[in-house]
Amino acid sequence: MGASIMLRVWVVLPAYNEASNLPALLNDMREAFEESRDLEGHVIVIDDGSTDDTFRVASSPPAGLHVTVLQNERNRGLGETFKRGMLEAMKHASPRDVIVTMDADHTHLPGLIVRMVRMVREGRDVVIASRFVVGAVVRGVPVHRQVLSRGMSALFRGVLPIDNVRDFSSGYRAYRAGMLQEAAARFGAQLFDQAGFVCMVDILIKLDQVGAIMGEVPLVLRYDQKDSPSKY
Numbered sequence: 001m002g003a004s005i006m007l008r009v010w011v012v013l014p015a016y017n018e019a020s021n022l023p024a025l026l027n028d029m030r031e032a033f034e035e036s037r038d039l040e041g042h043v044i045v046i047d048d049g050s051t052d053d054t055f056r057v058a059s060s061p062p063a064g065l066h067v068t069v070l071q072n073e074r075n076r077g078l079g080e081t082f083k084r085g086m087l088e089a090m091k092h093a094s095p096r097d098v099i100v101t102m103d104a105d106h107t108h109l110p111g112l113i114v115r116m117v118r119m120v121r122e123g124r125d126v127v128i129a130s131r132f133v134v135g136a137v138v139r140g141v142p143v144h145r146q147v148l149s150r151g152m153s154a155l156f157r158g159v160l161p162i163d164n165v166r167d168f169s170s171g172y173r174a175y176r177a178g179m180l181q182e183a184a185a186r187f188g189a190q191l192f193d194q195a196g197f198v199c200m201v202d203i204l205i206k207l208d209q210v211g212a213i214m215g216e217v218p219l220v221l222r223y224d225q226k227d228s229p230s231k232y
Contacts, residue, residue, distance in 0.1 A: 008097040009033075009117060010177070011043045012085035014078060015104035019053040021226050022104060026058075029110040030065040036114045042092075043067045045104070046085045049075035079199040083192035086180070095178030101171055105226040108172040112217065116174035119215055125179040126207055128165065129172035130216035140224030156201065162208045164215050168201045172219060175207075183210050 011029065015022065026043070033041035043065060045058040049072045061067040070084060082101070089099045098117050102108040108129065116127040131138055132153055138146060149169070156168040183206055184191050194202040208214070 006038055006040045007117065007121070008040045008042060008093065009100055009113065010089035010093055010097060011041060011100045011102065011110075011113070012082070012089050013043060013045045013102065013104045014048060014081040014085055015045050015050065015054050015058065016048040016075060016081075017050045017052045017054060018104040019050070019057045021106040022054065022057045024225075025104060025106040025110070026061050026065060026067070028106075029113075030062045032110040032113055034064065039114065039117060041066065042089075044085050044088050045069045046081045046088075047071045048077070048081040049073065077195055078197065079192070079195035082199050086192060090177060090180055090184065093177035093181075095176075095181060097177040099175045099177050099180060101173050101175075103171055107221055107223050107226055109220055109222060112172070112219070113174070115217055119217065120174050120176050123213060124215040125176045125212035126204070126214045127174040128167055128170050128214065128216045129219035130167035130170055131219050131221060132166040133216050133218050135218030137218070137220045139220075139222050141221065160201075160205060162204060162214060165204060166216060167219075168204060169197055170219060171197075171200055179207060179210070179212050183207055183212075186210055 029043060033039055045067060047055045047058060047069060055069060055071055058067060058069045070088060072081060093099060098120050100113055112129055119127045130136060152169060153166055187206055191206060
């Protein structure tokens with residue numbers, strides 16, 4: 001039998017003052033890629049003008065994990081940082097590669113990447129780690145924030161329904177690189193032109209317009225694991 005063909009996975013990590021959370025996250029990511037022998041992981045950390053040791057920590061990853069660190073000269077916010085990381089990944093990715101986005105605060109567990117990538121291989125263009133499907137678990141998030149998130153989900157599903165999407169704002173996703181590149185050819189600079197968390201909703205709307213097939217997997221959200229409050 002011939003050797004299996006490696007699939008490259010580009011992980012985009014916007015990070016602002018995450019020096020305390022990055023070591024555990026990057027170590028878990030290394031383990032996830034080591035356990036999946038046919039995935040080749042490439043991590044892109046975008047340090048969004050951090051005032052702590054985020055850049056230094058990201059530049060000294062666990063052995064065996066390939067990490068590239070980009071640095072914003074000042075804090076530019078989630079929208080601009082997400083855009084920079086996505087464009088960097090898209091520049092290097094082949095159409096069959098998978099681009100994963102996730103939070104850098106260790107609330108998103110890297111072990112789920114393998115399952116999300118498998119769904120892309122099975123035909124999905126976008127896979128969302130969702131808080132609102134059977135099997136999802138949310139730990140450490142205040143009740144008022146959970147209520148707000150569910151209200152936003154209901155609003156978006158009513159106003160901007162997209163097949164198979166319930167969690168519009170989750171930042172933990174896997175994208176087929178070829179679909180992102182197709183959307184970039186259509187929208188140009190407008191593909192990533194929104195600030196704040198709205199950028200996560202906006203990209204779904206635009207990908208839906210180019211015919212992306214979407215799906216969700218249950219998210220285990222661990223706010224109880226992070227060492228500092230949310231920055232974005």
